Amino acid sequence: xxxxxxxxxxxxxxxxxxxxxxxxxxxxxxxxxxxxxxxxxxxxxxxxxxxxxxxxxxxxxxxxxxxxxxxxxxxxxxxxxxxxxxxxxxxxxxxxxxxxxxxxxxxxxxxxxxxxxxxxxxxxxxxxxxxxxxxxxxxxxxxxxxxxxxxxxxxxxxxxxxxxxxxxxxxxxxxxxxxxxxxxxxxxxxxxxxxxxxxxxxxxxxxxxxxxxxxxxxxxxxxxxxxxxxxxxxxxxxxxxxxxxxxxxxxxxxxxxxxxxxxxxxxxxxxxxxxxxxxxxxxxxxxxxxxxxxxxxxxxxxxxxxxxxxxxxxxxx
Amino acid sequence: xxxxxxxxxxxxxxxxxxxxxxxxxxxxxxxxxxxxxxxxxxxxxxxxxxxxxxxxxxxxxxxxxxxxxxxxxxxxxxxxxxxxxxxxxxxxxxxxxxxxxxxxxxxxxxxxxxxxxxxxxxxxxxxxxxxxxxxxxxxxxxxxxxxxxxxxxxxxxxxxxxxxxxxxxxxxxxxxxxxxxxxxxxxxxxxxxxxxxxxxxxxxxxxxxxxxxxxxxxxxxxxxxxxxxxxxxxxxxxxxxxxxxxxxxxxxxxxxxxxxxxxxxxxxxxxxxxxxxxxxxxxxxxxxxxxxxxxxxxxxxxxxxxxxxxxxxxxxxxxxxxxxxxxxxx
Amino acid sequence: xxxxxxxxxxxxxxxxxxxxxxxxxxxxxxxxxxxxxxxxxxxxxxxxxxxxxxxxxxxxxxxxxxxxxxxxxxxxxxxxxxxxxxxxxxxxxxxxxxxxxxxxxxxxxxxxxxxxxxxxxxxxxxxxxxxxxxxxxxxxxxxxxxxxxxxxxxxxxxxxxxxxxxxxxxxxxxxxxxxxxxxxxxxxxxxxxxxxxxxxxxxxxxxxxxxxxxxxxxxxxxxxxxxxxxxxxxxxxxxxxxxxxxxxxxxxxxxxxxxxxxxxxxxxxxxxxxxxxxxxxxxxxxx
Numbered sequence: 001x002x003x004x005x006x007x008x009x010x011x012x013x014x015x016x017x018x019x020x021x022x023x024x025x026x027x028x029x030x031x032x033x034x035x036x037x038x039x040x041x042x043x044x045x046x047x048x049x050x051x052x053x054x055x056x057x058x059x060x061x062x063x064x065x066x067x068x069x070x071x072x073x074x075x076x077x078x079x080x081x082x083x084x085x086x087x088x089x090x091x092x093x094x095x096x097x098x099x100x101x102x103x104x105x106x107x108x109x110x111x112x113x114x115x116x117x118x119x120x121x122x123x124x125x126x127x128x129x130x131x132x133x134x135x136x137x138x139x140x141x142x143x144x145x146x147x148x149x150x151x152x153x154x155x156x157x158x159x160x161x162x163x164x165x166x167x168x169x170x171x172x173x174x175x176x177x178x179x180x181x182x183x184x185x186x187x188x189x190x191x192x193x194x195x196x197x198x199x200x201x202x203x204x205x206x207x208x209x210x211x212x213x214x215x216x217x218x219x220x221x222x223x224x225x226x227x228x229x230x231x232x233x234x235x236x237x238x239x240x241x242x243x244x245x246x247x248x249x250x251x252x253x254x255x256x257x258x259x260x261x262x263x264x265x266x267x268x269x270x271x272x273x274x275x276x277x278x279x280x281x282x283x284x285x286x287x288x289x290x291x292x293x294x295x296x297x298x299x300x301x302x303x304x305x306x307x308x309x310x311x312x313x314x315x316x317x
Numbered sequence: 318x319x320x321x322x323x324x325x326x327x328x329x330x331x332x333x334x335x336x337x338x339x340x341x342x343x344x345x346x347x348x349x350x351x352x353x354x355x356x357x358x359x360x361x362x363x364x365x366x367x368x369x370x371x372x373x374x375x376x377x378x379x380x381x382x383x384x385x386x387x388x389x390x391x392x393x394x395x396x397x398x399x400x401x402x403x404x405x406x407x408x409x410x411x412x413x414x415x416x417x418x419x420x421x422x423x424x425x426x427x428x429x430x431x432x433x434x435x436x437x438x439x440x441x442x443x444x445x446x447x448x449x450x451x452x453x454x455x456x457x458x459x460x461x462x463x464x465x466x467x468x469x470x471x472x473x474x475x476x477x478x479x480x481x482x483x484x485x486x487x488x489x490x491x492x493x494x495x496x497x498x499x500x501x502x503x504x505x506x507x508x509x510x511x512x513x514x515x516x517x518x519x520x521x522x523x524x525x526x527x528x529x530x531x532x533x534x535x536x537x538x539x540x541x542x543x544x545x546x547x548x549x550x551x552x553x554x555x556x557x558x559x560x561x562x563x564x565x566x567x568x569x570x571x572x573x574x575x576x577x578x579x580x581x582x583x584x585x586x587x588x589x590x591x592x593x594x595x596x597x598x599x600x601x602x603x604x605x606x607x608x609x610x611x612x613x614x615x616x617x618x619x620x621x622x623x624x625x626x627x628x629x630x631x632x633x634x635x636x637x638x639x640x641x642x643x644x645x646x647x
Numbered sequence: 648x649x650x651x652x653x654x655x656x657x658x659x660x661x662x663x664x665x666x667x668x669x670x671x672x673x674x675x676x677x678x679x680x681x682x683x684x685x686x687x688x689x690x691x692x693x694x695x696x697x698x699x700x701x702x703x704x705x706x707x708x709x710x711x712x713x714x715x716x717x718x719x720x721x722x723x724x725x726x727x728x729x730x731x732x733x734x735x736x737x738x739x740x741x742x743x744x745x746x747x748x749x750x751x752x753x754x755x756x757x758x759x760x761x762x763x764x765x766x767x768x769x770x771x772x773x774x775x776x777x778x779x780x781x782x783x784x785x786x787x788x789x790x791x792x793x794x795x796x797x798x799x800x801x802x803x804x805x806x807x808x809x810x811x812x813x814x815x816x817x818x819x820x821x822x823x824x825x826x827x828x829x830x831x832x833x834x835x836x837x838x839x840x841x842x843x844x845x846x847x848x849x850x851x852x853x854x855x856x857x858x859x860x861x862x863x864x865x866x867x868x869x870x871x872x873x874x875x876x877x878x879x880x881x882x883x884x885x886x887x888x889x890x891x892x893x894x895x896x897x898x899x900x901x902x903x904x905x906x907x908x909x910x911x912x913x914x915x916x917x918x919x920x921x922x923x924x925x926x927x928x929x930x931x932x933x934x
Contacts (some may be wrong), residue, residue: 029785137667141909143861145868146884146902149891157892213420219376220415220496221435221486222408231434235425247772254774258865262888273869276780288781295772311470312424336660 005304012300019292024065027285078282087286098267102255105187109194117202122229139196148189148262165264186263190256209233246302250294323493324350327387331372334380341598342368344550355527357537360547363595366530370496374413375403409439412487416499418479422471429467439490454485477508498530513540534577546570549596549606556632566634569607658922668918671911682728692721701894711896723900729879730860737859738852740798745805753813771803788874797859805851812844846923853916857909880905
């Protein structure tokens with residue numbers, strides 16, 4: 001099994017390489033000139049040429065890619081075109097903010113989805129199922145930002161219960177209660193956003209598992225409905241869910257772009273959207289590389305988790 | 318119903334409904350199972366043999382409706398049991414094993430856990446007692462090294478071994494009646510014989526009654542004391558094994574017997590297959606269901622459902638052809 | 648042939664007996680008819696009336712007026728034209744991509760198949776919002792670039808389905824025979840494979856329209872979608888955000904229409920899936 005995991009890790013490395021090539025190609029395809037990021041309008045032509053040489057912009061593309069990759073590996077992500085701040089520094093501040101929002105929401109949605117999905121799947125076509133599945137159908141059809149706007153209007157403007165924007169009230173950065181007040185609305189929006197898909201997934205696999213032969217066998221041996229559901233079916237439903245956890249890894253960075261933007265949560269979302277709107281390519285590309293990397297790592301993680309938890313694969317070595 | 322009868326079924330009917338259509342899977346089946354007997358229920362797929370037994374055990378899906386004039390098991394009227402009473406009876410007094418042993422066990426549970434769960438459910442014993450009993454049962458059904466095997470997962474067992482595990486699970490609670498639904502169909506021929514021998518052995522040892530569902534006349538010949546032949550949701554003929562094999566009355570039974578390969582087949586002689594397909598049970602024919610494929614069919618056969626004719630205490634068939642014969646015996 | 652009729656019967660049965668499906672079909676019919684025929688009705692979504700800006704619902708303007716005094720109902724209905732158009736065009740784009748890539752992968756097999764299927768994996772795993780916005784940067788903003796961008800990110804499922812159908816049909820006798828008698832097997836396969844995957848494609852298409860409408864509204868909401876003066880439900884919601892406190896009704900109507908439309912397309916897809924996989928009941932996902 002260790003050999004298998006090792007092999008999977010080795011396979012992931014060329015994929016990561018491919019991701020960086022794709023991203024770099026996209027940068028070069030984009031209608032922008034890297035020179036713009038290092039010059040100011042009052043420079044003379046000679047100064048520009050000098051800077052170009054200094055930054056290696058006259059080198060062949062392959063050399064440029066090599067340098068870029070080398071910098072990236074050393075943790076140097078370059079600078080924003082617009083604000084000239086260090087992208088690495090910006091991300092270091094913003095990623096924890098995003099994680100603090102996405103992680104609790106995803107965990108809540110995940111646990112709720114297991115309960116709701118099992119209930120709906122085991123009561124197929126009865127009122128419990130119709131209620132839960134109806135909620136999922138509507139939830140899937142509801143744009144996140146619309147739900148957020150309605151919530152903002154009701155809880156923020158009309159009843160004035162919660163603050164509308166940001167993560168802290170200015171001057172109260174250390175107050176946890178203040179943080180929670182800001183946290184509630186985006187947390188609800190995001191949880192409700194994650195919930196329908198996950199619930200449908202659990203429901204579908206519960207229905208599928210209940211059709212399996214071993215369920216009929218357990219019935220023939222006098223098992224209670226609850227025993228079948230919690231001792232037999234749930235195990236088989238939860239196992240593939242574990243792999244879903246691994247694949248959710250990229251969400252920690254990009255799972256809340258729209259929600260964060262609406263609530264001005266100081267995470268990756270507004271940063272990314274602003275970069276897109278102002279054509280700040282270095283930021284966009286770094287986030288692209290980051291999320292691509294997380295996708296591959298997430299797949300790797302889910303493979304490894306699967307390997308560790310499924311006895312059928314475990315014994316194959 | 319005499320003292321040794323443990324299961325009595327009269328006029329059992331099962332209807333499935335889906336998207337506004339009804340399938341009459343079982344259309345009025347009557348039979349009895351006595352203590353310590355092995356009864357063979359024979360028929361093609363779709364003849365309603367599995368559905369009949371699942372209906373008796375009460376494990377059909379929700380879109381199935383079952384009715385019967387009489388449905389008695391030991392001293393219980395199954396028709397009047399509520400869901401919870403029915404469930405408590407399953408596994409302990411009456412249980413069922415299935416065709417495909419590969420999918421019958423939960424792939425994520427150890428073999429030991431499967432057995433212990435059943436044992437603890439139906440008898441109030443501790444976990445250690447259940448474990449001892451589970452190992453004992455595995456040894457009883459012929460699984461080598463039961464202590465090690467307890468800790469393995471189903472995928473580490475072969476098909477024959479899994480069927481043995483299922484039999485061990487079924488017998489752990491010493492049920493009065495074991496329903497075996499094509500228990501050997503998915504297995505290799507050599508393993509088939511072993512499993513049948515095992516069932517026979519256990520029947521003698523525990524005096525458990527067995528209903529063996531199969532499509533294979535060869536299987537019932539060796540094992541069963543009594544045989545019922547099903548077709549189109551009805552029992553065409555039933556009798557003791559000797560009566561069915563040596564004095565078959567119904568054309569369908571005769572056709573089935575001709576389809577068994579045997580060693581004394583003369584050179585150049587071919588096995589006779591039965592032409593045609595079983596009737597659709599969405600709109601079942603109003604006459605004899607076999608009429609379409611019967612070489613002796615008369616116009617009457619298509620119009621009218623034949624009555625049962627009795628040839629002995631144990632032997633009856635539903636066919637117009639045997640009317641006179643039946644009356645003679647009566 | 649008889650089997651096919653039975654499948655069709657199942658779909659019709661679901662359509663008649665499933666209340667949600669009846670609702671979805673009726674709603675879609677109405678909204679599509681409105682979108683087509685609204686141009687013949689004498690309302691102008693662009694008629695500015697500054698004296699009547701941000702008025703609540705009234706007899707003259709059933710759903711009030713926007714920040715420039717334009718009739719909001721008219722704007723929402725015209726916005727629906729854009730949203731639906733984006734949905735349908737993106738669906739066509741992705742079916743075109745999916746069928747051609749699936750066919751190519753299945754037909755050539757080997758290395759080509761490997762590369763294309765890797766591509767499918769990559770496209771289906773990277774978060775859509777990142778890819779869509781990044782690729783969107785490479786195109787000029789506007790209706791057609793949105794269609795292309797959304798189409799570019801929703802063809803994977805169809806490609807998979809078509810590929811597996813091609814792979815199995817390759818083994819079938821008539822295709823082998825066609826090769827033998829020298830008929831171009833590719834044209835034979837198009838003739839035979841396309842009808843076989845048609846029901847599956849239709850089912851997938853309804854889901855793609857639904858998700859395209861969602862994606863478009865999100866993009867427009869982030870300011871990356873259709874640009875003024877054209878407006879869609881998403882861009883109407885974006886502009887309503889500024890007036891949320893003063894005119895909350897502006898956020899209600901487009902939102903509800905998005906929900907109903909996406910819900911109805913998805914529901915219709917569930918019912919059609921009964922045709923493709925007769926064993927399931929509507930609303931049940933197959934694994």
